Amino acid sequence: MPRFYVTTPIYYVNDAPHVGHAYATVNADALARWHRMLGDDVFFLTGTDEHGAKVAEAAAEHQMTPNAWADQVVSRFTRAWDGLDISNDDFIRTTEPRHHLAVQEFLQRIYDNGFIELDTYSGLYCVSCEDYYTEDQLVDGNCPVHGRPVVQMQEDNYFFKLSAFEDRLIEWYESNPDAVGPAGKRNEALSFIKGGLRNISITRTSLTWGVPVPWDKDHVFYVWYDALVNYLTAIGYGTDEERCNAWWPAVHHLIGKEILRFHCVWWPAMCMAAGIDPPANVFVHGWLLVGGQKLSKSLKLTEIAPEVLTEDFGVDPIRYHLLREVPLGSDGEFSYEGIVARYNADLANNLGNLVSRVATVVGSKCAGIGPAPNHQSALADPASAALAAAADAWGRFAPHEALSATWSLIGSTNAALEAAEPWKLEPGPDVDAVLGDALEALRIVSLLITPAMPSTAAEIWRRIGLSGNPADRRIPADASWGGYPGGLAVEKGSPLFPRRST
RNA sequence: GGCGGCGUAGCUCAGUUGGUCAGAGCACACGGCUCAUAAUCGUGUUGUCGCGGGUUCGAGUCCCGCCGCCGCUACCA
Numbered sequence A: 001m002p003r004f005y006v007t008t009p010i011y012y013v014n015d016a017p018h019v020g021h022a023y024a025t026v027n028a029d030a031l032a033r034w035h036r037m038l039g040d041d042v043f044f045l046t047g048t049d050e051h052g053a054k055v056a057e058a059a060a061e062h063q064m065t066p067n068a069w070a071d072q073v074v075s076r077f078t079r080a081w082d083g084l085d086i087s088n089d090d091f092i093r094t095t096e097p098r099h100h101l102a103v104q105e106f107l108q109r110i111y112d113n114g115f116i117e118l119d120t121y122s123g124l125y126c127v128s129c130e131d132y133y134t135e136d137q138l139v140d141g142n143c144p145v146h147g148r149p150v151v152q153m154q155e156d157n158y159f160f161k162l163s164a165f166e167d168r169l170i171e172w173y174e175s176n177p178d179a180v181g182p183a184g185k186r187n188e189a190l191s192f193i194k195g196g197l198r199n200i201s202i203t204r205t206s207l208t209w210g211v212p213v214p215w216d217k218d219h220v221f222y223v224w225y226d227a228l229v230n231y232l233t234a235i236g237y238g239t240d241e242e243r244c245n246a247w248w249p250a251v252h253h254l255i256g257k258e259i260l261r262f263h264c265v266w267w268p269a270m271c272m273a274a275g276i277d278p279p280a281n282v283f284v285h286g287w288l289l290v291g292g293q294k295l296s297k298s299l300k301l302t303e304i305a306p307e308v309l310t311e312d313f314g315v316d317p318i319r320y321h322l323l324r325e326v327p328l329g330s331d332g333e334f335s336y337e338g339i340v341a342r343y344n345a346d347l348a349n350n351l352g353n354l355v356s357r358v359a360t361v362v363g364s365k366c367a368g369i370g371p372a373p374n375h376q377s378a379l380a381d382p383a384s385a386a387l388a389a390a391a392d393a394w395g396r397f398a399p400h401e402a403l404s405a406t407w408s409l410i411g412s413t414n415a416a417l418e419a420a421e422p423w424k425l426e427p428g429p430d431v432d433a434v435l436g437d438a439l440e441a442l443r444i445v446s447l448l449i450t451p452a453m454p455s456t457a458a459e460i461w462r463r464i465g466l467s468g469n470p471a472d473r474r475i476p477a478d479a480s481w482g483g484y485p486g487g488l489a490v491e492k493g494s495p496l497f498p499r500r501s502t
Numbered sequence B: 001g002g003c004g005g006c007g008u009a010g011c012u013c014a015g016u017u018g019g020u021c022a023g024a025g026c027a028c029a030c031g032g033c034u035c036a037u038a039a040u041c042g043u044g045u046u047g048u049c050g051c052g053g054g055u056u057c058g059a060g061u062c063c064c065g066c067c068g069c070c071g072c073u074a075c076c077a
Helices: A019-037 A053-061 A066-083 A097-112 A162-175 A183-194 A223-227 A241-247 A257-274 A306-313 A315-324 A336-365 A380-395 A399-420 A429-449 A454-463
Strands: A003-012 A041-049 A090-093 A116-126 A131-133 A151-160 A216-221 A251-256 A281-285 A288-290
Touching: A003 A019, A003 A241, A019 A041, A019 A066, A019 A251, A019 A281, A019 A288, A019 A306, A019 A315, A019 A399, A041 A066, A053 A066, A066 A090, A066 A306, A097 A116, A097 A223, A097 A257, A151 A216, A151 A257, A162 A183, A162 A257, A183 A257, A216 A223, A223 A257, A251 A257, A257 A281, A306 A315, A306 A336, A315 A336, A315 A399, A315 A454, A336 A399, A336 A429, A336 A454, A380 A399, A380 A429, A399 A429, A429 A454
Parallel strands: A003 A041, A003 A251, A041 A090, A251 A281
Antiparallel strands: A116 A131, A116 A151
């Protein structure tokens, strides 16, 4: 059985979940759901990153222990994901014992392999970023991202000998052209590597809120270096070799472009240093922009909490919008107006209305019993084309194309109804043929939208009289033309997506 | 500064290796229909494909220059 291991970044707990987090997580979720329908053995991982100075500082400000602070923020993430129907198979927290064990095992191995050495580091540090800056990067002497003062830091650190992996990384990139996508991001990473790599500091003595360095009690690992290892922790690295080997390295890391360097340079090198293969695939998504600016708390644009949107529009419409509006890999505008426009056009007018009109005519012309489809239907080709295009698109991490292809079938079905005008015909074989085809198209549409809108898909499935859940069907076998049996009671129901006026 | 990318209808964008490539969706207009959530179906308008040269029988599609916009440029983590 093919395996599909997909990860989101683990989210830093100093920030409440917002649309940017939801974007990455919903995309990973839809991919996971698609692959489950393909029959793959799927492992979908998300979680939280809980170490580092920023968390310790935030906890202190609230007179809480870092652990208690993290617990509180983590619960907001888990609730947010429940609220978005996220189907993750595991939720990892970097403060868990299993993660400490994996990190220590992983980095001890790198140390033993001779790729970690002690050195002195000094630099200008922004606590908010968990990052160092050079003087010319500063804006008015402050952090360019947060606008906050930076601190001069100097300490003895252990350094990872990243420079030793320059050639191996280049070779890896050149022999694995699909390892990082989209191509533009791959080139960005590769050119960065070709520009020369320097060793990187991976431990801290200035704080204790982190994973202890096993060979030196005075140090904890720098937050980024423990965070990346989560992808291995969750599949049993260091404790369950068989399981780990089953899932690694065939992983798909879905990440945002702001953490490209960590995932496309540091992480593969760390894996090499530890003696394991680098991740098979890193897919880099873009940013959702509000008024052209990144969603970021310091820019005060994170007031867009996922739950506010789902309460307003519903869970599936928001999932749909996140998947459909912007090609994964590109930046895109995210706006209320944009959501309303797409909601009305795609969900209310096209899909929702199609379900309504079909159910109504089945009610009036077929006594509410759905007829079987015609095997020679003119909709058979559009249906198989939509299936093929969707499958291809999901395989390329292009949910927006998969959904676009699915909507072309919805359009063909609306047009077919218009051409046949079954509402004008007397009940009989002609009417049955038209409506059977429409019901079959809706059945296939239900399957194709399941990764994006699982609840809606199940509801359409139910309304047209089918039992079970479309998520349990198999693609492509169950999505080929002719699967609707006919003779099932079709329910009218209320509008799936009431049209929005604003 | 260096490297990379982008600039195509009002909006968002598709446009492989040069020859129906001037397109799609939305918006808009007109027409049809009235089963449906004033939904749907059909037809259509708008573009000097950033600007200027060049290569070619022929260039959004290749080359040069220019203008505008954007990304990356860790650093002795």
